[in-house]
Amino acid sequence: MDIRVTGPEPTSAERVAVDAVLGPPESAWAGGKRNMDLEGRISLLGGGRARAFRDRLLPAFHAVKERFGWIPPGAFNYICKRLTVPPAEAYGVATFYHLFSMEHRPPTEVHVCEDIACRIKGSEGLHQNLVTIHGGSAEIGIRHSPCLGLCERAPAALILRAGEQPTGGAIGCATVENVQFALDSSAFPDQQKDWLSHSVPQLGQPQLRLLARVGNGSPDSIAAYQATGGFEGLTKALAIGPLLIINEVIASGLMGRGGAAFPTGKKWEAVAQAKGPTKYVVCNADESEPGTFKDRVLMEGDPLAVLEGMAIAGIAVGATKGYIYIRGEYPLAVNRMQNAIDAARAGGWLGNNIQGTDYAFDIEIRKGAGAYVCGEETALFNSIEGMRGEPRNKPPYPVHFGLFGKPTVINNVETLANIPWILRMGGVEYAGIGTGNSKGQKLFCVSGHVTTPGVFETPFGITLRQLITLAGGTPTSAPIKAILLGGAAGSFVGPDQLDVPLTFEGTRAIGASLGSGVVMVFDETTDLGDILVRIAAFFRDESCGQCVPCRVGVTRQEELVNRLRLGQPKGSVEQEVSLLGEIAQVMRDASICGLGHTASGAIQSALRIFGTSTMQRENAKARS
Amino acid sequence: MSDSSYWFKPPPRPSQIPMRPAEPINPLVEISIDGEKVAIPTGSTILDACKKIGLDTPTICYQDTLTPVNVCRVCVVELEGSRILVPSCSRKVEPGMVIQTDSERVRHSRKMVLEFLESSVDLSTSPQILMQAKRYQTDPSRYGDPAPPAAQNERDHHHAGHHEIPTGAQALTVAQPPKVDNSLYVRDYAKCLLCYKCVEACGTDAQNTFAIAVAGRGFDGRISTEFNNPLTDSACVYCGNCIAVCPTGALSFKSEFDMRKAGSWDESAQTQTDTICSYCGVGCTLTLHVQENKIVKVTSPFDQEITEGNLCIKGRFGYTHVQNIDETNPLSTEEVSH
Ligand SMILES: Cc1cc2nc3c(=O)[nH]c(=O)nc-3n(C[C@H](O)[C@H](O)[C@H](O)COP(=O)(O)O)c2cc1C
Ligand code: SF4
Ligand code: SF4
Ligand code: SF4
Ligand code: FES
Ligand code: FES
Numbered sequence: 001m002d003i004r005v006t007g008p009e010p011t012s013a014e015r016v017a018v019d020a021v022l023g024p025p026e027s028a029w030a031g032g033k034r035n036m037d038l039e040g041r042i043s044l045l046g047g048g049r050a051r052a053f054r055d056r057l058l059p060a061f062h063a064v065k066e067r068f069g070w071i072p073p074g075a076f077n078y079i080c081k082r083l084t085v086p087p088a089e090a091y092g093v094a095t096f097y098h099l100f101s102m103e104h105r106p107p108t109e110v111h112v113c114e115d116i117a118c119r120i121k122g123s124e125g126l127h128q129n130l131v132t133i134h135g136g137s138a139e140i141g142i143r144h145s146p147c148l149g150l151c152e153r154a155p156a157a158l159i160l161r162a163g164e165q166p167t168g169g170a171i172g173c174a175t176v177e178n179v180q181f182a183l184d185s186s187a188f189p190d191q192q193k194d195w196l197s198h199s200v201p202q203l204g205q206p207q208l209r210l211l212a213r214v215g216n217g218s219p220d221s222i223a224a225y226q227a228t229g230g231f232e233g234l235t236k237a238l239a240i241g242p243l244l245i246i247n248e249v250i251a252s253g254l255m256g257r258g259g260a261a262f263p264t265g266k267k268w269e270a271v272a273q274a275k276g277p278t279k280y281v282v283c284n285a286d287e288s289e290p291g292t293f294k295d296r297v298l299m300e301g302d303p304l305a306v307l308e309g310m311a312i313a314g315i316a317v318g319a320t321k322g323y324i325y326i327r328g329e330y331p332l333a334v335n336r337m338q339n340a341i342d343a344a345r346a347g348g349w350l351g352n353n354i355q356g357t358d359y360a361f362d363i364e365i366r367k368g369a370g371a372y373v374c375g376e377e378t379a380l381f382n383s384i385e386g387m388r389g390e391p392r393n394k395p396p397y398p399v400h401f402g403l404f405g406k407p408t409v410i411n412n413v414e415t416l417a418n419i420p421w422i423l424r425m426g427g428v429e430y431a432g433i434g435t436g437n438s439k440g441q442k443l444f445c446v447s448g449h450v451t452t453p454g455v456f457e458t459p460f461g462i463t464l465r466q467l468i469t470l471a472g473g474t475p476t477s478a479p480i481k482a483i484l485l486g487g488a489a490g491s492f493v494g495p496d497q498l499d500v501p502l503t504f505e506g507t508r509a510i511g512a513s514l515g516s517g518v519v520m521v522f523d524e525t526t527d528l529g530d531i532l533v534r535i536a537a538f539f540r541d542e543s544c545g546q547c548v549p550c551r552v553g554v555t556r557q558e559e560l561v562n563r564l565r566l567g568q569p570k571g572s573v574e575q576e577v578s579l580l581g582e583i584a585q586v587m588r589d590a591s592i593c594g595l596g597h598t599a600s601g602a603i604q605s606a607l608r609i610f611g612t613s614t615m616q617r618e619n620a621k622a623r624s
Numbered sequence: 625m626s627d628s629s630y631w632f633k634p635p636p637r638p639s640q641i642p643m644r645p646a647e648p649i650n651p652l653v654e655i656s657i658d659g660e661k662v663a664i665p666t667g668s669t670i671l672d673a674c675k676k677i678g679l680d681t682p683t684i685c686y687q688d689t690l691t692p693v694n695v696c697r698v699c700v701v702e703l704e705g706s707r708i709l710v711p712s713c714s715r716k717v718e719p720g721m722v723i724q725t726d727s728e729r730v731r732h733s734r735k736m737v738l739e740f741l742e743s744s745v746d747l748s749t750s751p752q753i754l755m756q757a758k759r760y761q762t763d764p765s766r767y768g769d770p771a772p773p774a775a776q777n778e779r780d781h782h783h784a785g786h787h788e789i790p791t792g793a794q795a796l797t798v799a800q801p802p803k804v805d806n807s808l809y810v811r812d813y814a815k816c817l818l819c820y821k822c823v824e825a826c827g828t829d830a831q832n833t834f835a836i837a838v839a840g841r842g843f844d845g846r847i848s849t850e851f852n853n854p855l856t857d858s859a860c861v862y863c864g865n866c867i868a869v870c871p872t873g874a875l876s877f878k879s880e881f882d883m884r885k886a887g888s889w890d891e892s893a894q895t896q897t898d899t900i901c902s903y904c905g906v907g908c909t910l911t912l913h914v915q916e917n918k919i920v921k922v923t924s925p926f927d928q929e930i931t932e933g934n935l936c937i938k939g940r941f942g943y944t945h946v947q948n949i950d951e952t953n954p955l956s957t958e959e960v961s962h
Contacts, residue, residue, distance in 0.1 A: 006857050089837045370785060552843070
């Protein structure tokens with residue numbers, strides 16, 4: 001394919017930024033100098049070989065964004081030439097992600113979370129104050145962001161600073177003062193040693209498994225890891241081989257922790273049995289479901305366990321390459337995972353001939369760029385491949401047609417972190433923990449109106465009430481009004497459901513779902529209408545726009561929710577509620593992916609439980 | 625010099641004109657549609673099976689010359705055992721499938737999809753879609769009056785993940801002024817329902833030019849060149865194969881666009897005449913649409929098995945030499961004097 005690139009050439013700084021990630025251009029075809037000795041008039045790098053680099057598109061955009069804060073046209077054109085990607089397609093990809101901008105942006109951006117857990121802790125005021133201070137600045141831009149995965153420390157902010165030495169970091173319990181301090185000093189709280197201790201209220205307790213190492217201060221030390229049982233699972237896996245590994249995982253009854261609750265062992269078995277020499281393991285670390293932050297805590301606190309789980313998956317299914325796709329809003333997690341991968345490689349736990357065996361496995365990190373939908377497994381594959389993050393129609397399923405069209409295991413971070421533990425203790429024994437079909441221990445992301453929000457680890461079977469008690473109960477005397485289970489894609493339950501066991505089957509029995517383990521608590525003072533307006537806006541922002549039911553459905557749903565909110569229904573309120581129900585049904589029935597299927601769940605459940613009067617502001621009790 | 629020293633060895637001349645290989649005979653699969661048993665070859669879609677028994681299934685983003693993208697979802701049917709409805713245009717038949725095409729759920733989804741489109745897209749030149757909307761008894765007025773149109777290029781600057789919170793008083797649409805940036809064809813994206821067909825036709829399904837792609841996200845998604853450049857600053861080669869597949873008239877010949885604007889476009893007064901393009905040896909079939917003794921647009925039959933409805937700029941727009949108008953020059957809209 002010959003591509004036509006119009007517009008500016010790259011500046012030398014732009015060229016350097018792109019070459020830093022793609023290497024120097026091999027040929028004139030790729031935008032370099034023509035090497036007459038080697039190339040003559042025929043390009044060394046054309047056709048299929050050139051197109052094979054498409055998956056470098058996102059890394060190249062990231063490099064340019066980190067250098068300049070946006071994607072200048074010269075750099076964009078140069079990337080298109082380097083990778084033989086038609087500019088119109090590359091433009092379609094860049095404009096898909098909210099962290100990329102094709103229009104000029106200040107080099108430093110403060111992303112202030114506007115999502116649910118942060119709203120009830122005053123994030124809107126924080127955003128306004130920051131805009132008042134920095135509005136119009138050429139150096140600092142203030143932007144809204146969907147959930148930053150820091151809900152235990154709401155309100156949250158994220159600073160991303162472009163430049164030759166790009167920096168950035170997250171700020172929890174953000175105030176104008178600590179944001180300003182970070183801007184002035186480039187010292188970010190997430191780099192402090194005790195950062196994680198705030199996220200894990202149970203720190204140091206003996207029953208912790210998944211969180212046992214979190215907060216111990218040396219997350220990428222192989223020695224410290226091995227001293228606490230690290231790599232025992234992988235060592236066993238190397239010894240027993242694929243068949244027995246899969247047997248252990250099937251015996252454990254482990255169900256995926258990413259939201260869909262699919263049996264992990266069955267997924268692995270299908271990929272192991274799929275034909276073809278090339279297979280992949282992908283770790284889904286896109287964690288963008290509002291209210292979810294457990295995967296971040298695992299990656300920041302125990303990255304080697306995630307990596308070990310991936311390596312075991314690779315050996316089990318016959319894959320030699322794994323990708324971990326981490327959302328772009330998690331700079332520290334990216335950093336910690338990279339250090340862990342480097343350390344594991346140096347220690348012979350990744351790479352060729354792992355620990356002297358014939359097994360090979362290596363891991364590459366890919367960063368997302370701001371798109372919730374890329375957590376959907378097939379959208380994630382498209383995103384890695386350098387396409388727009390649009391979900392694919394299923395079937396075919398990832399186990400047959402996944403990343404680069406190859407059989408692929410895709411698992412959530414928490415799912416994979418369970419794997420080393422399963423191999424160490426044995427699948428049958430693991431299955432002894434928990435209840436019914438919900439085996440093992442589960443991470444719950446508790447936030448909102450509780451005294452000690454954070455990630456909690458308990459065996460399956462704990463009830464909602466017990467979990468809230470574990471998190472210190474509500475901080476004031478105001479009683480609980482509602483609990484959001486499973487995040488924006490989940491549903492609300494009322495205080496009458498506090499005794500539901502938080503298991504897959506327990507939540508299903510009350511028409512809810514565990515989702516990614518979100519438990520967000522709202523007390524009587526909460527303006528639920530405002531929360532519903534935000535949830536509607538979230539889906540309006542995050543729909544990929546591919547299919548009509550979801551693209552127009554989320555837009556109409558948001559308009560309707562706002563009409564109810566403003567007390568300006570078209571016709572009667574009953575008509576509006578029934579139309580909202582019709583919209584919900586077509587989204588559930590006819591959308592392509594889970595985003596559309598679940599985009600109406602929380603709103604529908606809230607209206608069902610609390611009635612339409614909950615929409616209006618005056619019906620929220622003043623905060624005592 | 626012996627034959628083997630050539631790097632390329634031509635195949636032996638055929639003794640006769642080669643025949644198209646016979647279609648492989650696929651074993652039949654039996655499925656049930658609305659209670660009726662249908663036997664159809666493996667590899668067929670549910671839509672094929674529906675057609676076989678004469679069911680009128682609405683489709684918008686499907687076209688048999690393009691890879692199915694299954695995005696419009698108007699063709700959904702209910703498949704027993706599936707939690708969600710499935711797109712009939714792309715779902716392959718499997719033995720024993722039990723399908724309902726007129727259940728309450730199917731009718732609801734089809735109605736809502738059509739209603740959603742009517743409420744957000746200008747369908748005034750999409751009579752077939754409007755006919756289906758009537759069949760499913762849509763009522764787009766339920767969403768309120770349409771919001772005022774966006775300014776020229778405004779939608780092209782919407783940033784993914786950010787939008788203004790609406791009051792809901794009016795229904796958001798994709799209305800915006802048409803993009804008229806060359807003398808051959810017009811892009812009136814107020815009529816675009818994002819079926820992806822033009823992108824496919826410009827890309828690997830036909831033209832391999834990749835001048836246009838989907839940009840943005842969600843309701844702010846749009847078909848765009850890089851940087852929203854005018855077509856004249858894009859890779860477009862004016863083959864017009866995108867126009868040919870556009871189901872809504874969002875893409876149209878400048879001649880048609882101007883005549884519609886002037887109120888002189890009259891399909892009932894048009895004749896269609898098939899001929900062979902004489903510009904080159906490919907010999908594509910052209911269908912000349914003639915109104916008042918003037919060629920007003922050129923299409924090519926999709927069932928032509930070689931060209932599948934595709935043409936190049938010469939066949940598509942070169943007709944003007946018949947009428948002595950210098951319209952092949954994208955920079956000129958002047959009529960050359962006779
Ligand atoms: C819109 C959407 C977003 C999702 N986001 C995530 C995510 O951030 N992380 C995740 O692990 N799974 C996410 N999922 C679920 C994945 O599609 C997939 O089911 C999961 O990664 C499988 O891993 P598991 O079997 O280990 O749970 C998402 C699904 C949808 C529909
Ligand atoms: S359901 Fe929504 S997010 Fe999923 S493919 Fe359709 S438009 Fe995209
Ligand atoms: S311009 Fe036409 S063909 Fe292209 S996506 Fe829009 S409606 Fe479909
Ligand atoms: S349309 Fe183009 S390719 Fe076809 S015969 Fe005419 S000149 Fe040749
Ligand atoms: S970080 Fe703000 S809601 Fe999660
Ligand atoms: S015609 Fe089947 S999804 Fe559009």
